[in-house]
Amino acid sequence: LYRTALAYAAAAFMFVAGAAVVWRRTVAWGAAALTAYYALIVVILMNGRVLLAHYAEFGTYSDVAEQLAIAAGGLIVYAASAKIDADLAARLTRLGQLAFGVCALLFGGAHFVYMNLTAPLVPQWLPPSQEFWAYATGVGQIAAGVAILTRVQARLAAILLTTTYASFALLVWGPMLLADPSSHWIWSENALNLALIGAAWVVADSLAQPRRHTV
Template sequence: MAAGKTTMALGCRVYGLGVMAIAVLCLAWGTFDPGQPVPKAFPDRTALAYAAALLMLVAGAAIEWRRTVAWGAAALTAYYAFIVVILMNGRVVLAHYAEFGTYSNIAEQLAIAAGGLIIYAMSARIEATLAARLARLGQLTFGVCALLFGGAHFVYMNLTAPLVPQWLPPTQAFWAYATGFGQIAAGIAILTGKQARLAVILLTAMYVSFALLVWAPWLLADPTSHWIGSENALNLALIGVAWVVAESLARLGR
């Protein structure tokens, strides 16, 4: 159990760092994260962007401390689930419901909410049965998100393949298809409970490879790009989410 708690703490910390990185970028640019679509004409938009960034920064920092982890996780779950997913992205879904990208984009934000829910379930002083149900809900939500992430690789192959380094054999398209299939397979494993932990461990490693092979080199090439910076921060948060899901599966015996 002690080893499990250590691993869980590391996953939580990566998750918290990812959210804090998103927040710092929002503060630096004075705007919302690209995954949090707020109309430019919205009243007091800049002030709200700073307020949202401060909330994410404080909650992400709270994740890093054992005594405040449950409070930070609860705040991030509520913010991402109700404000980001429903209020911010809900209107986008209504306006572009026929576009697959609408759902894969919202899945990125939903995955962060799922990670927060699992961390809350695993750290809050709540009844064990409720904790297990909340954790499983977070796992299932992330499983659906993984399906959407993988599907986006196939639907938007023209956008995905160019992200793969050209020097990586055999081809860019091969790795775009392979990583898309891998995420779909991981999603199915999580939803069915068949080899779920192994699948999520491999998925975590895949997200780490995205950071090393794609997003970090892009950031070094153009450190002034808000979009590239936000993709790096988002990927770090998703590494944390996948890590937390893997550990929660181990603790629940799945």
């Protein structure tokens, strides 16, 4: 019973924090709350035990990366909107960029490790083959991760990564949702992909010419 109560409490918390991010006056508070929740509660407390129990499985790391990527995006939003020292904001922003870069590496690697699961998600009508696009998007995510980590064409890489995740929504998850709107799993995958689009967009924006001033 207490787990059900905690699940509802977490859902309410995310709803309120998400709404706070949308409102300009509370965006910093909302971003801080979501970053703390995903980094401390989801990544460390909830997934920490799973990571220790299944440390030899690549999927464990790519699953954690999905939550870490959201936390990274939230951290960058907080750094850009909070009334904090410019140097601290720059360090937090770079930390978020680095975390997201590592996540991109893991996402791309998962395409190769789990090709048997990734390729069937690609529409069959898309030439030249499902495997080609599964490999191509895997390579693309790895390349984007390297670019973000090394700051070599990092913003272009983040923009292309945003476009890639948007294409997943249009070609994979969106059509699956239309075909089976009652599937909670498909709804959650669409929500996750939408969050990754937003996080990648935030990273790309943070890699543009700095516009933040000292508070």
